[in-house]
Amino acid sequence: MQRITEPELMDDAEQAAAYAAADFSAPNSLFIESLLALQPDLNHLSVLDIGCGPGDICLALAAQFPDARICGIDGSVAMLDIARQQRDDRNSGLHGGGPEFLHYVLPEHDLPAASVDVILSNSLLHHLHEPQVLWQSVIGLGRPGCRVCVMDLLRPDSIRQAREIVNRHAADEHEVLKRDFYHSLLAAFRPAEVQEQLAAASLSQLEVRVVSDRHLLVSGCLPGGSI
Numbered sequence: 001m002q003r004i005t006e007p008e009l010m011d012d013a014e015q016a017a018a019y020a021a022a023d024f025s026a027p028n029s030l031f032i033e034s035l036l037a038l039q040p041d042l043n044h045l046s047v048l049d050i051g052c053g054p055g056d057i058c059l060a061l062a063a064q065f066p067d068a069r070i071c072g073i074d075g076s077v078a079m080l081d082i083a084r085q086q087r088d089d090r091n092s093g094l095h096g097g098g099p100e101f102l103h104y105v106l107p108e109h110d111l112p113a114a115s116v117d118v119i120l121s122n123s124l125l126h127h128l129h130e131p132q133v134l135w136q137s138v139i140g141l142g143r144p145g146c147r148v149c150v151m152d153l154l155r156p157d158s159i160r161q162a163r164e165i166v167n168r169h170a171a172d173e174h175e176v177l178k179r180d181f182y183h184s185l186l187a188a189f190r191p192a193e194v195q196e197q198l199a200a201a202s203l204s205q206l207e208v209r210v211v212s213d214r215h216l217l218v219s220g221c222l223p224g225g226s227i
């Protein structure tokens, strides 16, 4: 089954609200476990979440690592509004005011080059019409030795399988969320396609693994020194 792209940004308010209200606890836990297997302590490190959406992963990491410098970026104002509201609602429990959430539509940004110790991204890659936007951002923003943890959906073999996955994991969710999930599955990449993207970016040292019936994980370190 060929990839069918979907709009890059989730900038519709209803869409962002449906996404923020959905239960992503299982994939978010899987993501955080995978990240901590790569880098167990984030305190005193600069951490960048690319395509942070409503900020759930940034906020969970900030609660666990109060001395990490965490920044989430996203191109959707609707998503960033939710992320900032969630942070401000929990502010009393977050050291130093919690994560920063900044608006950038990649590939455009003015973040300092080679400045980040840990780059993470969950469920952004399939939104990008040109996947090198993510990999070039990783190369440009990560310091030598930067830890990289990217998780994304995996494109199923068929439309029937995509429908089955939506029914298996999102049967009770909002119709808007189910529609977006289905389109996201069709827009996602196969592991071999991600491996080709990494090879084209000279990032073949990053490992690609299938980690659930609908997710793949890309993890490893940029070449060079240690963080």
Ligand SMILES: C[S@@+](CC[C@H](N)C(=O)[O-])C[C@H]1O[C@@H](n2cnc3c(N)ncnc32)[C@H](O)[C@@H]1O
Pocket: 008, 009, 010, 011, 024, 050, 051, 052, 053, 054, 055, 056, 057, 073, 074, 075, 076, 079, 104, 105, 106, 107, 121, 122, 123, 124, 127, 128
């Ligand atoms: C499916 S959401 C994932 C949100 C979050 N990472 C999570 O795990 O819940 C994908 C996010 O990527 C953002 N996005 C897509 N293309 C982007 C781009 N070119 N630049 C910045 N953000 C982008 C969307 O606006 C959306 O908030």
